[in-house]
Amino acid sequence: MKTKIKKIIKARLPSIAKKFEKQRILNIDLVCVQNGRLVISGWLVDRQFQITQSSLKVMGSDSDIYTFERADVSGAMGLENPQNCFGFIIVFDGKASDISNVQFESDxxxxxxxxxxxxxxxxxxxxxxHVPKDREKAFSFFQMHGFEVDEHAVTAPTVTRKLDKDVLKIKRILDSINVYDADFFDVAKTHLLPEIQRIWKSRIAKFKTSEVQVLGEIPENPNVSLIIPLYGRYDFIQHQISQFSKDSGFKDVEVIYVVDDPEIARIVNITAFGVFQIYRYPFKVVYSDFNRGFSGANNLGVSHARGEKLLLLNSDILPSKAGWVQELAAQHESLDDCGILGATLVYEDDTIQHAGMEFRKDSHYPGILMNHHPFKGVPVDLLDMAPVFNVTITTGACMLINKALYNEIGGFDPLYVLGDFEDSDLCLKVLDKGLKNYCSSTVRLYHLERLSQDLVDKGDWKFKLTLINGVYQMEKWSSLLEEVA
Structure with a gap:
């Protein structure tokens, strides 16, 4: 389907066709404010042409740039010429409040x-x-600009996250498994799934009470409670709160961040306080004592929610307009048989990431129905969609559901380990109650998925765990899946 659409677009709409091919890609890794200047690091790629340090500038600023090789990015991108990619550190005058207005120009x-x-x-x-090698040159670059630099950073290894004991046990179980073996489904169902869930059930039993940080005066009777899990990345708190604070509709909305990563608890606490001081928009931060995974983090957030409706949202979702929460809530209220209402999610180039999902067989993984995005990659304006339309399942990146219903059906099933398939499982719970799932086409949100998420090796243990979760869904909902798939 996607190939056919691309051919039509290339024939009739050349300008839109370009959106399917990202020739030049910019990725930002780190941002720092120091000595009245902004310091930003990342990498730049061009799939067709060689690029040099003159290929990147900050619009409206007199910036200086230091570039270096990024062999890891070149390899992941499959670039034949290393000169089609470079890492960079760029320095220019600015303060924290300028960050959201920064724009890069590359030809x-x-x-x-x-x-x-x-x-x-x-x-x-x-x-x-975080500079891969030749840090002495980067060190000199910073010294030239008058920065005080810790000399130990020149030889310090890049910090890597250690897997905790439970996750490490699961990884070891999966490391030797070949998901392409003919008997993978049966082995997963009979041996792998019970062992992995035994480990995870033991982990769940260790969960304790959480700590809550309250910033400002939270609405006592909010109409909607937003639940936003955080793991690893916490920087989008500032971007989201910046947008929420400008939207008058958020006066009756309760925003709850759930830190599902004890390693970032301290820096999130500091960041959250600073964000509140800047935008003066009230929100809560709930700190988990364990990494509970997507299901557990959302369930924890819901336990602290006051709103009649729950909006389960990813941290990398940004609105395209004001009033979107009220619009989504009104649409949900207008449908008597609506269990879950999702939104249309688009990439930064306005091509679709999500407009409802469906179950689909995959010949590579027989026995497992995969969650498929039928319109992914299509320019959103090319589709003629009803304002609200029925879908089989919708993504957990944005789900609106009544809190009473969420609690009645038991919320997200925590036995979907870490993530994947828990959103479709929740949708199946709704269908099992005789309700329906819908998607809004008028509420469009930007979903800023990282490029690195698209570069995961199919042999990676996390991908294997995704398939194990898929096996669990097949076992749990076999009868209902025969009806709806």
Whole structure:
């Protein structure tokens, strides 16, 4: 289907066809504010042409740039010429309040910083520690600009996240498994799934009470409670709160962030306080004592929610207009048989990431119905969709559901380990009650998925775990799936 649409577009709409091919890609890794200047690191790729440091500038600013090789990016992109890619550190005058207005210019391409996902670095030493090699040159670059740099950062290894004991046990179980074996489904169902769920049930039993940070005066009787899990990346708190604070409809909305990563608890606490001081928009932060996974994090957030309706939202979702929460809630209220209402999610180039999902067989993984996005990659304006339309399932990146219904059906099933298939499972719970799932086409949100998520090796243990979750869904809902798939 997607190939056919591309051919039609290339024949009739050449300008739109270009959106399918990202020739030049900018990725921001770290942003730092120090000495009255902004310091930003990342990488730039051009799939067709060689690029040099003159290929990247900050619009409206007199910036200086240091470039270096990024062999890891070149390899992941399959670039034959290493000169089609470089890593960079760029320095220019600015303060924290300027971050959301920064735009990069690369020849005829522009890249707004607000549409990037990045981490906030404490200082330039943190940025230096992420330079792959030849850090002495980067060290000299910072010294030339008058920055004080920790000399240990020159030789410090890049920090890597250690897997906790439970996750490491699961990884070891999956490492030797070949998902393409003919008997994979049977082995997964009979042996792998019970063992992995035994580990996870033991972990769930260890969950304790959580700590809550309240910033400002939260509405006592909100109409909607937003639940936003955080793991690893926390930088989008500022971007989301910046947008929410400008939307008058958010006066009756309760925003709850759930930190599902104890390693970032301290920096999130500091960041959240700073964000509130800037935007004065009230929100809560719930801190989990364990990494509970997507299901557990959302369930934890819901336990702290006051609203009649729940809006389960990813941290990398940004609105395209004001009033979207009220519009989504009104649409949900107008449908007597609506269990879950999703939204249309688009990439930064306005091509569709999500407009409802369906179950689809995959010949590579027999026995498992995969969650498929039928319109993914299609320019959103090419589709003639009803304002609200019925779908079989919808993504957990944005789900609106009545809190009473969520609790009645047991919320997300925590036995979908870490993530994947828990959203379709919740949709199946709704269908099993005789209700329907819908998607809104008038509420469009930007979903800023990181490029690195598209580069995951299919042999990776996390992908294997995704398939194990798929096996669990097949076992749990076999009869209902025969009806709806």
């Amino acid at each position: 005829s391409f522009t890249f707004p910083l607000r549409k990037q996902r990045y981490n906030l670095a404490k200082n330039v030493s943190d940025i230096l520690a």
